Amino acid sequence: MITQRSVKGQEWYQADDIAEEYEEKRFSRGGRLIDRREKQAVLDALAPVEDSTVLEVACGTGRFTVMLAERGADIVGMDISGPMLQQGREKARAAGVDDHLEFMRGDAGRLPFPDDHFDAVFAMRFFHLADTPASYLSEMRRVSKGTVFFDTFNRFSTRSIYNWALPMGSRLYSRYEVRKLLDDAGLELVTDDHDFVLPYGFYREIPGSTASTFRRIDTTLGSIPGGDRLSSVSYWHCEG
Numbered sequence: 243m244i245t246q247r248s249v250k251g252q253e254w255y256q257a258d259d260i261a262e263e264y265e266e267k268r269f270s271r272g273g274r275l276i277d278r279r280e281k282q283a284v285l286d287a288l289a290p291v292e293d294s295t296v297l298e299v300a301c302g303t304g305r306f307t308v309m310l311a312e313r314g315a316d317i318v319g320m321d322i323s324g325p326m327l328q329q330g331r332e333k334a335r336a337a338g339v340d341d342h343l344e345f346m347r348g349d350a351g352r353l354p355f356p357d358d359h360f361d362a363v364f365a366m367r368f369f370h371l372a373d374t375p376a377s378y379l380s381e382m383r384r385v386s387k388g389t390v391f392f393d394t395f396n397r398f399s400t401r402s403i404y405n406w407a408l409p410m411g412s413r414l415y416s417r418y419e420v421r422k423l424l425d426d427a428g429l430e431l432v433t434d435d436h437d438f439v440l441p442y443g444f445y446r447e448i449p450g451s452t453a454s455t456f457r458r459i460d461t462t463l464g465s466i467p468g469g470d471r472l473s474s475v476s477y478w479h480c481e482g
C-alpha cells in the first residue's frame with residue numbers, strides 16, 4: 243500500500259475528471275507559452291538529455307516524461323495518481339514512445355530506488371503542494387548522482403494575490419527558504435532562474451493570440467534591475 247505524506251490536495255489528482263482536464267485547463271490558450279517555458283527550463287537543466295537516466299517525480303500527465311523520452315532519455319515517470327499516469331500513458335502511446343519510458347505509481351516521499359541511481363531527478367509543479375519539502379528534496383538528492391531540478395512559486399509575488407482562491411492553495415517560498423532547503427539537503431545551486439511577473443493563472447485565462455504581447459511586457463518587467471524579485475516562479479538547478 244502507498245502511504246502519502248504531507249502533500250496538499252492529495253486526493254485532488256486522484257479523480258478521473260481532474261486528470262482528464264488537467265492539461266486543457268492549464269496549457270491551452272495563453273497557457274501554451276507556460277508549457278513551452280517550463281519544457282525549456284527542464285531541457286536546459288538536464289542537457290545533454292540523450293541516453294541520460296532520469297527520474298521525474300510527480301510526473302502527472304507526463305508532459306515532460308514524454309518530451310524527454312522523445313529526445314532519447316532513459317526515463318521513469320513516477321506519480322501517486324493512477325488517473326494522471328493513465329493520461330501520461332495515452333500521451334506516450336500517441337507519441338510512439340511508450341516502449342521507451344516507464345510510468346510507475348509511487349510516493350515521492352519514499353523513492354523505490356537505490357542511492358545515486360539516476361543521472362538527473364526532477365519535479366515540476368510539485369513543491370508548492372508539499373508541506374514537508376525537505377523530506378522530498380532529500381529523497382530526490384539521494385537517488386540522483388548529479389542533477390536535481392525543481393520549481394517553486396514565490397511568496398513575494400503576484401502569485402500570493404490569488405493564492406487564497408486556489409482550491410488547495412499553494413506553499414509559497416522565499417528565496418532564502420529555498421537556499422536553506424538546498425543547504426540542508428547538501429545540494430549546490432548551479433543556476434536559478436526567476437520568471438513570470440504576471441502569474442501563470444493570468445496567462446491561462448487569456449487567448450493565445452494576446453499572450454505573446456503580455457509575455458513581452460512580462461519579460462521586460464523581469465529584466466529591469468530588481469524586476470526578477472517580482473517573479474512568481476523560480477527554477478532551481480542543483481547538483482548533489
Ligand SMILES: C[S@@+](CC[C@H](N)C(=O)[O-])C[C@H]1O[C@@H](n2cnc3c(N)ncnc32)[C@H](O)[C@@H]1O
Pocket residue numbers: 246247249252255256299300301302303304305320321322323326348349350351365366367368371
Ligand atoms: C500540479 S501536478 C504536476 C504534474 C506535472 N509535474 C506537471 O508539471 O504537469 C502535481 C502532481 O503531483 C502528484 N503528487 C502529489 N503527491 C504526490 C506524492 N506524494 N508522490 C508522487 N506524486 C505526488 C499529483 O498526483 C499530481 O500529478
